[in-house]
Amino acid sequence: MIQLIWDGLFVGSFYALIALGYSMVYGIIKLLNFAHGDIYMLGAFIGFAVLTSVGGIPASLSIGALLVVMLVSMLLTGTAGVLIERLAYRPLRGAPRLAVLITAVGVSFSLEYGISALAGPNPRAFPIRLEGNVFVLLGARISLPQIILMLIAAMLMVLLNFYVEKTSTGRAMRAISLDRNASLLMGINVNQVISRTFFIGSALAGAAGVMAGAYYGKIDFLMGFIIGLKAFTAAVIGGIGNIKGAMLGGLVLGFVEAFGAEWFGGQWRDVFAFAVLILFLTLRPTGILGQRVTERV
Amino acid sequence: MKFGKRGSILLCIATAVLLTTSACSGGLLGGGGNGGDSTGDSGPIKLGMVIPISGSSAPTGAYMKNGAQLAVDEINKAGGVLGRQLELDVEDEACDAQQSVAGANKAVSNGVVISVGGYCSGATLPEIPIFQKANIPMIIPAANSQDLVNQGAKNVFMINGTGKQQSTAALAFIKKQKFATVALVDDNTSYSKDINTETKSQIEADGAVKVVLSTSVTAGESDYSSVVRDIMGAKPALVYWTGYYQEGGLIINQLKNAGFAGQIMVADGSVDPSLAQIAGAGADGVYATMTQTPDTLKGAEDWIASYKKAFNSDPGPYSTQSYDAVRLAAEAIKQAKSTDGAAIITALEAIDGFQMFSGPLKFTAEHTLSSGGFVILVIKDGKFSLEDDLS
Secondary structure, three states, X not given: OHHHHHHXXXXXXXXXXXXXXXXXXXXXXXXXXXXXXXXXXXXXHHHHHHHHHHOOOOHHHHHHHHHHHHHHHHHHHHHHHHHHXXXXXXXXXOOOHXXXXXXXXXXXXXXXXXXXXXXXXXXXXXXXXXXXXXEEEOOEEEEHHHHHHHHHHHHHHHHHHHHHXXXXXXXXXXXXXXXXXXHHHOOOOHHHHHHHHHHHHHHHHHHHHHHHHHHHOEEOOOHHHHHHHHHHHHHHHHOOOOHHHHHHHHHHHHHHHHHHHHHHOHHHHHHHHHHHHHHHHHHOOOOOOOOOOOOOO | OOOOHHHHHHHHXXXXXXXXXXXXXXXXXXXXXXXXXXXXXXXXXXXXXXXXXXXXXXXXXXXXXXXXXXXXXXXXXXXXXXXXXXXXXXXXXXXXXXXXXXXXXHHHHOOOOEEOOOOOHHHHOOHHHHHHHOOOOEEEOOOOOOHHHHOOOOOEEEOOOOHHXXXXXXXXXXXXXXXXXXXXXXXXXXXXXXXXXXXXXXXXXXXXXXXXXXXXXXXXXXXXXXXXXXXXXXXXXXXXXXXXXXXXXXXXXXXXXXXXXXXXEEOXXXXXHHHXXXXXXXXXXXXXXXXXXXXXXXXOHHHHHHHHHHHXXXXXXXXXXXXXXXXHHHHHHHHHOOOOHHHHHHHHXXXXXXXXXXXXXXXXXXOOEOXXXXXXXXXXXXXXXXXXXXX
């Protein structure tokens, strides 16, 4: 039981990190950015490229190296997110939402098969492998890397929350999500704020990509597809467009998967997860936090 | 199949467009390539090879292509077949049913007279009706699901051991090592599910060993904690993973991290150098059921040397089978004295004692090997080596 909760929390914190980007972008320009899962993949490959170009890294330094690589990867995926928005989404800002959605699918393909062409279609073993001491707490097996990764995820989310709640850019983001035209009239540089939103969302996904590479040890060019869908599910569960909702939705989805797999058998895990998505879409499309918190980002 | 639902749909459209154009040009310009070939044209005899060139199984596809190319070069140097040169026509299957259909159609319109490809069973299965309709025999070097021969297509010949024979080998090893309880895990693909159910029914019929868990996972994910929990709960002495190496490596790693104390065995789809890389330190001591590879074969040194000379790399899984598939195809065409599909099929059925890496060949009534030739490998220092030849 405790093991189930722990596993659910761990997987859920990955989902939450990626769901945040989905939710922020949706909140501010009402776009389902289906390329978001591939930004996660891009982050993992950037981490891979940086680590292999540096060469061998002693195991004792792997946590420090991981943090540095994560920052580099976050910067680059963030920039990639800004570029994607500038090149693919901004020219279509006045277009029907379906057109932008299809563009997002196109961007997703371009990223997947672009990386496949550049780095090859074969899966790669990640150069750093986080393997640490395992200890048993209340009957659950917990490893040090799991705790470190969850702390990093939690820290990033706290920082993000602070940024959105307390800074002027955060206020601008919230204002744009309420009414873009009014914000423009109030002198907010809307394009710049949207670019920043893309930067932050993509950077979080890039961080998650590096973390997944280091923890699971394998990366490939399609790794973002399923997790992108799951993050979307998490965002819907929590209430899409809502930052706290995305965090909550990620954790809830982690639990749903863990308990679903326990009750119905491992092969039913994904069936159960996506059945929950359908249930939410029909019964409560605004998600858990969708109505209570009216302010959206 | 695995990840690219969206991708498959678009690819389908794209390949459909390509196919119509290439099929048309074949019909208009080729003047019926097949008919011309079988009347003793002096052009090269084309061998079709639909194998994974892209996607997660691409490394094995490269080994297969090289093995086949080596045989083609040797035969051509020795004067070819029926006075004509052989030519390999490699098409991509990407381990995906839609892509393999496109690849097979392309091979047919290119005028191949025999197919020597087939790695992923789930992708090879839909190729059968295409080649059958075109009267083209298939010598399948690697794919080995029982489903391939269960349909009873006359043109299908398998020179790899079947899922059934692999399960028999697995059971023999399990009993030899006295594992009392076994957990079977597959990835829901045709090949993998086939070995899982076959092993389960053989173990239950035998009665000496108990199956404590039989389950499936979804391929293409990273987190397999749910199946790891199931396995830890069932406490088997041996876990038998029957899927491919990507997920296999992740599951081995996650099982070891969870403190799993039992042994792990994988089926031949997981026998790939990347398995140990992905699995990390926990890979040592993992067993595998596998047909003979060049490294484990006695007397293959000369062959390995000529492979290295030709391709500047070591041979890998299914290099030998692909090499043998081409040699067998050449032999059958020679015996049939024609490139007509029906004549080649008759010649293949009549072959008795043709020397291959897996031993002298004679097909059973259902067009499979009479003995699978499966052995048990073990990972030592990240490399597969022979553990037990089960003789």
